[in-house]
Each structure stands twice: as structure tokens, then as C-alpha cells.
Amino acid sequence: MAKERRDLGKRKHNRVEFYKRGFLIPTPDAPWIECTVLDVGHQGVRLDVGGLPLGDMFGLAFTAGGQVIRVCSLVWRKGELVGARFLSANELRGGQPAEQGELLETDSSDHA
16 A cells, blocks of 8 residues: 655655556657656656666656556656656646646546
């Protein structure tokens, strides 16, 4: 069962420990690559991607069928772990960064 972290550090929102399989989508036409979603929050995610190189922007599928997909921006990398921020639809269209709470979602019912 997921457990909320108590220490927020610099974050404004809680992250939920997840430890589930996810799938990186390096480019729209590329094969999906399995990763581990370690924790997820309102605006971002922490992943274990092994030694896989990542670009500044990539897709992340939370389900094998692609029912829940987010477009992410790489924020940091420490060895095999990466932190990424979810991009909003407005950001993807070339607009200003998202207001707090605006996320690109394909299915909000499965969102953690």
C-alpha cells in the first residue's frame, strides 16, 4: 500500500511512495522502456531508470496499456535515479509554465 512521505523538504505537496512498474517513452515513435516509478506527486515523479540515457523531455506511461501517460521534463539525475516534472498541455503548446494543479492527463481516474 502506498505511504505518504512526511518530510516535504523543498516541496509544497506530498509525494506518494509508489514502487510500481512504469514505461519511459523516449520519443513518440520509440519503443517503451520499462522503469520503476519510485514516488509520484502532484507536479512530478522520481524514477529508477537504470543506466538509460534520457533527453530533456520524455513520456511516462503509468500503465502497460497507456491509459495514463504524462509528458515529463527532466529536472535532475543522480546515478540511476531521476526526478522529473510533469508538463502541462499549455507548456506543450509553447505557452507559459503551468499554474499549480494544471496537468496533462489522459485518464484522471487512474492518477495517484
